[in-house]
Amino acid sequence: MAIEQQHELSNYLPLNTVDDSNSVSINPASSTSISSASPMQPSRWKTKEFYFYYACVAVVVPYMFYVASDLSQSEHPNYYLYNNLLSNGWIFNRKVDNSDMQYSQFRRNIPLLFALACVYLIASHIYKSLLKSKKRKLQQTYFYLAASIMVISALHGTSCIKILIIITASYLIGQSTGGSYWNPFLTWTFNLIILFLNEYYKGYEFKSIGLSLLDQHKGILPRWHVFFNFGMLRLVSYNMDYYWQFKKPRTQYHHIMGEDAFTTDRERIAVPCNFEDYNFFNFLTYILYTPLYICGPIITFNDFISQIRTPSSKLTLKYVLTYAVRLAAVLLVMEFTLHYIYVVAISKAQAWDHDTPLQLSMIGYFNLVIIWMKLLIPWRFFRLWALADGIWPEENMIRCMSNNFSAQRFWKSWHRSFNRWTIRYIYIPLGGSRYFAFSMWVVFTFVAVWHDIELKLLAWGWLICLFLLPEIIGSKIFTYKKFGHTSYYRIVCGLGAVGNILMMMVANLVGFCLGLDGMKAMLVQIFSSTDGLIFLVTVIFCLFVAAQIMFEIRESEKRRGDPKWTM
16 A cells, blocks of 8 residues: 555546546646645654654665675675676776666767767757748758768668668558548557567568678667667657547647647647648658657657747756756766676676675665666756757656655656656557556556567566555545544555555566566565564665655655646
8 A cells, every 4th residue: 555645646547647538639648637635734854753764864875885885896705706797997996887788888889979969969050040930940850850861871771771661651551541540550550560570580681581781781780679669659659649630630729829829748749730740751750850769758749840840948058058967967976886886797697695685685776776877867868969959858757766655656757758658649548547457457568568578577567567556546545635634644654655665676676677586586585584574674664764755855845836746
């Protein structure tokens, strides 16, 4: 049971959605209004209770880093088991844990990506300066498409032919079926089949059709099919936005009298473009847009075209520069982490023989922290690139991984643009909260398969569904309206939050770190000894303290009117 202090979580529909009969055509991206029925609470930051919590944090958090760092010393008995996975580093003669292949590839190519981004942005802004007339705004797409073709040719070599064939086929499906129900059916069927075929045939080879010469020019990133998963999301977005504009065209949105009439990001997403905007040229520009091509964040077709015509008012030079500084800071934090905490290599080598339950848990926890940062950094890099180019994509990571206690809110703030994509194109078309018990499983099965076709990821997706149920049920029963006046309400909320955090950690460790076998070994260690059970009780206490602090953080955000408190 995960009930949030001071709020009725029953007012938060799962995955930030609404249940509106017209939501598919009118406002599929809407979010639930947040109940403010609970009264504003006085600050607890300077109470004796919270001074005790500060003391706990001052002891526990440094000790967590100490345990993880101690496991990463050359003197540790298990060091020889994973030493071969470490590389030469640059910080104080320490080796670096560069064993995560996904982040390693990005880290190795940072100088090249930075140079490419700089050249691209200089050329883009020079071109835009030549478009003096506002009516010529959409002509920016000429530069975008030309640059995109050159970039994907360099990235994928002759494989760009395969990409163009696949995306053209998807475009023709949408154009030929228009506003009929065949459009969503064939669009989804085609793109899901492509996901499976791309994985099964490893991106295909030209030699299978007698053109082996073309296989010799695979580009800088020959595994194009790995990055195509993001392209698939854009293909679905284009065809579905095109389909929905037949159901309710732009002319029926009477409050939208021109491009400058947009007041919210929600309107940019929900209101269709002009009919003539759904052409092949704009389609190619959107699908292949260079700053967001490799890994997003995801932006819908409607939003993309709208922002080309009228850039977001939130885009300022100050914001972009501040965002760049934040990116540089988190890059530096990641480098120090990889140089001093080798948990990725330890988990890959399963080098945890004779480790205590505390040490095993720190291996798992810091693996999750590194996963959070290894996703945060590329997403912020490419988002920064898009921001500097005049396009405002959604921020993918709203909160730090360690500042979450609600499973529902966790998925609202982790890969947020993908979360909103699944809401718009899967969850609400399937009936939203009216058929939650069904649509939830479809959503997370798709999310798991989209990440990769692996058993452990399916297990992860289904575990998430199971772990959402206690919070949803608990928040329906134990509401603030009924129990908020009691002295034990906040305590029960804290215990519910502890259960949520433990379940989220288990699911993510299974899906992205240890797998089923590694998770089983950790749980056996914890539950098979007295020391393990004592450790578990200690963890519950520490997480309870953390939950109370997180509750107060949300209350502080609410008091100062920060919209982030709803996430």
